[in-house]
Amino acid sequence: MKGTQGRVSFGEKKQSSGVRTLVVFVLISILLITLTVRESAQPVVDQVRATAQAVVAPFKHIGTLMEQPFTTLGNIIHNATTNPEALDELERKNELLTAQLAEYNEYKAENERLRSLFALTSSYHMRGVAVHIIDINADTWNESLIIDAGSNVGITPDMPVVDGAGIIGQVAVVSATTSYVRQITDPEFQVSALLQSSRTRGILRGSLDGSLHLEYIPSTETVSVGDIVVTSGLGGVYPTGLLIGTVANVAETSKSLYYDITVTPAANVENQEEVFVVFDYTVSGSTVLAPEERVVQVGE
Template sequence: MRPLIVFSLISVLLLTFYIREGEAGPIHAVRSGVTTITSPVRFVGSAVAAPFNAIGNVFSNLTASQDTLDELKKQNEELTSKVAELSEAQKTAERLEGLVGLQSTYNLKSTAARIVGASGDAWTSTVTIDKGSADGLTINMPVTSSAGVIGQIIEVSAKTSTVRLIGDESSGVSAMVQDTRAQGMLQGQADGTLRLEYVSVDSDVKVGDIIVTSGIGGVFPKGLPLGTVSSVEKSANDVYYTIVVRAQTTAENNEEVLVITSLTDEQSASDEDVNTANSTPQGTSRDAATKTKDESPDDGSDTSETTDSGSSE
């Protein structure tokens, strides 16, 4: 007990002298010398201990609580799900924007629907949409995506409708070559391809030509895209070309569609259109069609003058 009291008194005295003496005092000098001597030892000790401290941190991280790891995993899954959800919403918005654009461009009277099923056999090419007679749909109404025609309604129930796709071999759509107005019938084939039938070899048709609905028959509005000519062939003594058409769009690439519920007078082929199609089914030459467009009168007085001249004759 007495040694402890002695050491305590000595410590108090040294501390008192240390505080009262200046920086150059003897106790400060001794402390500085001890620090200088022991610094290398402490440095070596720190260097030796550093790897063990690092290993300790690694084990600490590896042994983090399971609750923490589960929470991080949950957050990662939620973020991944959110990104997928936002991406899907953006794509849906783009598709709907395309439908609205088509509806506006062609001034279509239509109702939107979603594709909810497809035919399950190899003999027919059909899809099912989620609108039916309760929504005002009837048989024969045309169906289009944002890119072009995909088919026509052939069956209707209260809540759903069956759409025969234009690639079905039972499908036929009155069509024409957009540039030359050459008339034909776009028909599906057993192998799922499309052919533009009954186009006279006198017609001006080439690969890359756009095929559109002609409006003849009063089912499809005229001018809707159907596809693009991918090949044109003619054998000796043939009356008609063999024309293969690549569809403008397919049901597999679409989820939302427009069902065209009625046509305006401007969207149906006029009597003049029908007479022209019957009298010159081969259409006009490409050069003539271009010349006609270039020479179209811009001034109303010129048109009137031409009409009067024709009347006088």
């Protein structure tokens, strides 16, 4: 007996067929899917998901802490060949100036169009909360991030997420202390956008390779590389004129009525530690409410 214990070989032990196990788990899965799809059970499912994300959040924090020494080491090696202060300063300045220029042009264009019609100011003020990113993109096929604040500070699904450079994405799932944000580069993300120079509206969406594509811009319009792309404000989620990025490539096919425009996003979460979740914003003196507040108003 002792002689046979010293050697363990996989693939030789008797295995049960597992059909019963499979049937049980398939039934549980179908039950869960049914519960999720049923609208009446949605709050319960959301609560379960939110609780799970809250439980997992401390582990994500541990990962962030474990990553920091390696990130620091990587930065030291990277910066060894460059002048770190000058590089940081230039990057910061460039980011600031691009955002300022976009904002300035947006104000200017809006004023020129509306000056004769309305005596309105063209500024918007956002109200929201600054949060930390605790995890970025755990899946090759999705672009997402997790932030360290949830319903405890008033975050609700569909709220826009921005940083100093432009749009980051939109809140998808909210738990008590964390939120799951779908990035603008996610293949499932879409937002109405416009070219700042020509005011032509299109649909901006993410893609598998992480690039942004501006669609439905007619090939009769003039589009140049470097043109600034901003939010159109349609849909009411994002304020008009928020910087999305710049046109990186314009492709025109002979058969298509529209350009295939690739956009380089202005915001880059890889270099960010904090982002801003927008609760509501003011456009020309009127407050645009957060999504759930709009729903309440419609109901009333």
